[in-house]
Amino acid sequence: MARCTPLHDLHAALGARMVDFGGWDMPVHYGSQIEEHHRVRNDAGVFDVSHMCVLDLRGAGVRPFLSRLISNDVAKLRLSGKALYSCMLNEAGGVLDDLIIYFMTEQWFRVVVNAGTRDKDIAWMRAQAAVWHSDIEIIERSDLAMLAVQGPKARQIASDLLPSHLRAAVLLLEPFFGCEYLSTQGSTWFIARTGYTGEEGFELILPVGEVVALWEALNAAGVASCGLGARDTLRLEAGMNLYGNDMDESHNPLESGLAWTVSFDDSGRDFVGRKALEAFRTTLVPRKLIGLILEDRGVLRAHQRVVAGLAKDALCEGEVTSGTFSPTLARSIAFARVPQATGETVQVEIRGNLLNARVVKLPFVRNGRILITL
Amino acid sequence: MSQVLADLKYAKSHEWARLLSNGVIEIGITDHAQHALGEVVFVEVPMVGREIVAAEACAVIESTKAASDVYSPIGGKVVAVNDPLGAAPELINQDCYLQGWLFRVQPISDAEFDSLLNAQDYIEFLASQGG
Numbered sequence: 001m002a003r004c005t006p007l008h009d010l011h012a013a014l015g016a017r018m019v020d021f022g023g024w025d026m027p028v029h030y031g032s033q034i035e036e037h038h039r040v041r042n043d044a045g046v047f048d049v050s051h052m053c054v055l056d057l058r059g060a061g062v063r064p065f066l067s068r069l070i071s072n073d074v075a076k077l078r079l080s081g082k083a084l085y086s087c088m089l090n091e092a093g094g095v096l097d098d099l100i101i102y103f104m105t106e107q108w109f110r111v112v113v114n115a116g117t118r119d120k121d122i123a124w125m126r127a128q129a130a131v132w133h134s135d136i137e138i139i140e141r142s143d144l145a146m147l148a149v150q151g152p153k154a155r156q157i158a159s160d161l162l163p164s165h166l167r168a169a170v171l172l173l174e175p176f177f178g179c180e181y182l183s184t185q186g187s188t189w190f191i192a193r194t195g196y197t198g199e200e201g202f203e204l205i206l207p208v209g210e211v212v213a214l215w216e217a218l219n220a221a222g223v224a225s226c227g228l229g230a231r232d233t234l235r236l237e238a239g240m241n242l243y244g245n246d247m248d249e250s251h252n253p254l255e256s257g258l259a260w261t262v263s264f265d266d267s268g269r270d271f272v273g274r275k276a277l278e279a280f281r282t283t284l285v286p287r288k289l290i291g292l293i294l295e296d297r298g299v300l301r302a303h304q305r306v307v308a309g310l311a312k313d314a315l316c317e318g319e320v321t322s323g324t325f326s327p328t329l330a331r332s333i334a335f336a337r338v339p340q341a342t343g344e345t346v347q348v349e350i351r352g353n354l355l356n357a358r359v360v361k362l363p364f365v366r367n368g369r370i371l372i373t374l
Numbered sequence: 375m376s377q378v379l380a381d382l383k384y385a386k387s388h389e390w391a392r393l394l395s396n397g398v399i400e401i402g403i404t405d406h407a408q409h410a411l412g413e414v415v416f417v418e419v420p421m422v423g424r425e426i427v428a429a430e431a432c433a434v435i436e437s438t439k440a441a442s443d444v445y446s447p448i449g450g451k452v453v454a455v456n457d458p459l460g461a462a463p464e465l466i467n468q469d470c471y472l473q474g475w476l477f478r479v480q481p482i483s484d485a486e487f488d489s490l491l492n493a494q495d496y497i498e499f500l501a502s503q504g505g
Contacts, residue, residue, distance in 0.1 A: 017412075033438045034413050229438055297460070299416050299436040325415035325438060332416075351418075351434065351441075 005050035006145050006208045007215060014225055022116030024051040026228050033229035037327040040197055040234055041368050044151035044158075045226035046218045053118035054141040054205055055111040055125075061135030062109050066101065068271055069128055071253060073263035077103035081177040083194055086261050087253045088121065089273030093280060094249035095256065097121050098241065100194065102178045110178075110190070112146075114243050128272070144190075145211035149223060150201035150234075152368060155193070158202050161217050162189075170202070178203075185210060196231065198238025198366045233324050236333060239291065239363030245302055246289060246321045246335050252277060255337060257289035257362070284340055289321065291362040292334040292346065293372065296355035299325050300334035305349040306357075308342040320348060328365050329374065335362075376406035378497050379471050383490035385447035386499060387429070390471065391490055394478070399448055399487055402475040403435065403466065406500055411437040414466045419455040419477050426452060426479065428486050433476050435466065448486040450479040 002025035011018065016027035027048065029036060039045045057065070066074045072086030082103050088096045097117040102110040113121045122138060129136055149158045159167045163184040170191050173179060178192025183206070190205040206214065219225060232242070241247055247256035254262065254277060262277065263269075294300050300323030308316050318338030326333045334357070338346065347354040360372040382390040388407035392400040408414070416436040426432045426446045433444035455477045459465060466474040481487060491499060 028439075029412075032413060034415075233438070297416065298418070299441065301441065325436070 003051070005048055006211050007048045007050065010212055010215060011048065011225075016225070016227060019228070021228055022051065022114065024115055026051060027225075028229045029227040030225045033227065033233070034327045036224055036226040036230035037233050039224040040151045040199055040226060040230060041328055041365070042152065043224070044149065044154040044201075044222065045224045045230070046215060047148040047150065047226050047228070047231055048145075048215075049148050049203070050145040050208075050211070051115035052146055053113045053115065053121070054144050054146065055113065055122070056139040056141055057109045057111060057125075057136055058107055058139065059134070059136035060107065063106065065129060065132065065134040065136050066109060067269055068132060069125065070099070070101070071262045071271055071273060071277075073266060073269060074101065074103070074109070075266065075269075076263070077101070077109075079177075080104065081173075081179045081192075083176045083178060083192060087247070087258060088124070089252070089271070089277075090249060091272060091276060093252035093273040093276035095243070095247040095251065095253060095258075096124060096249060098243050098247065098258075098261075102190075102192065104180075116244060141205075143208055144205050145208045147204045147206075147211065147214065147218075148195055148197075148201065148231075149204065149218060150195045150197040150199045151223075152200055154199070154201040154223070157221050157223055158204070158218065161214070161221060183210070196238075196240055197234040198240070198363060199234075199368065232322075233327055236322055236324050236335070237326050237328055237363065237365040239366075241289075241335070242322055251337070252280060254280060254285045255287040255289065257335070286340055287318070287337050288340050288342075289335055289337050290342065291360045291364060291372075292320070292323075292336050292348070292357040293329070293360050293364070293374075294332040294334070294348070294355060294357045296357075298332060298350045298355055299323065300332045300348060300350075300357070306336045306338055307347040307349070307354060308338050309346065318342070318346070326364065329370060329372075331374065333364055376404065376409060376500060377471070378404070378493050378500075380493045382471070383447070383487060383492060384496035384499075385445065385490055387445045387447075389444060389447050391447045391487060392475075393487060397480070398453055398478045399450070399481050400475050400478050401444075401446060401448075402470055403444060404496075405470055408467050408470045408474070411435060411439070411442055413438045414463045417459040417463045417466065417476070419459065420452045422452050422455060424452045426450065435463075444476060446477075446479060447490055448479060448481050450481040452477050453480045454478040
């Protein structure tokens, strides 16, 4: 039985087409996935991301716990509200999940993990905490819902709907910061300047009972309801990985385009997976994640074979990890994991034909602007 | 409720077939099919001149979701394809029975066309499939 978010009935009333996502019955679109995509790039859209799992880690031992648990370094979190993106690795360096951590206080860090991995993640965190005798408590916040309001107009429109005493303050939030605010209902809303679309916007975490009214108010203010279909094409254009596609337990961050999220700087920090990654780093990392744009006509899709054209090299093939038709570029784009020595062009096998694709620097699109040469 | 045109023939794989005045059969996908596929972003049609048999996969429609094969309801020789779909694949969503046609076949025989479902049969088939 699929799980439902507090907005499930509203999605149905809005005519959403629903799809199973990580065990959740979620809206894929409300009529036109492509139109929803453009609304976020050009205007503002709202996504139900309440399937994602909000965890509050509390206790005196939280910072040392996270310092060992994740591959990025929570030492970077000094200002209250600052967010950090990281992978959580297993001992072999494989990616258990990618997550966002907000530093609230020295006794409290808020962590947002993926829907499909929530049970695995919580079990892993609890097991590590037991082994390390960490003085922490892991609290699953099923009482909270989460919306992402994204697009060039998202922050202004969303802030206009907030209680008047909050408006100025939330507009002053720095990128990649979050903060708690007391709503007019007397409840606490967590608002962060984060997202997964490559556009400006907020992610709002608020009590389950208040989320339907907020969604309806956003719609009334001209913010488009957007489904997970548009969320996927937006994040792909923005060069952002999807867990399970672009990284997983069989692939480490260094071969998943996520070396920037791994902090080796503190040589004394013994995070899970460090030894495996250090060993991996001693030789040239054999594979890398790249961006592709299809030069021929067709649509790139996950798991298509990539021929990197290095005939003398044992590693001459790769695989598309995520692919789609990009509404902004009106071309097909993808991420692919390929041999490190891959040049500027590759071929991708689509239905038995080898089609030409060009390697491009990620992201494809950011803040409404196309960043690659078409 | 999907739109079904009275003057066309249908296959259970959700293609329609239209007999043109010159005996050529025009093929496309039904309203039910385009709705199920979602927004079409790319169409691959067969080469003109290709010989196909009934139920052969000979075109591909890529939607925002996935790639789907199109099966020719009848056998014969492909004599024309709908070139405007290359630049405007969304015609399949907007007008699947007219501007969204896929390809035209010179049939080998009349029997295959005659044996396809008529509109009423197809409506009943859709109802039996739950929609």
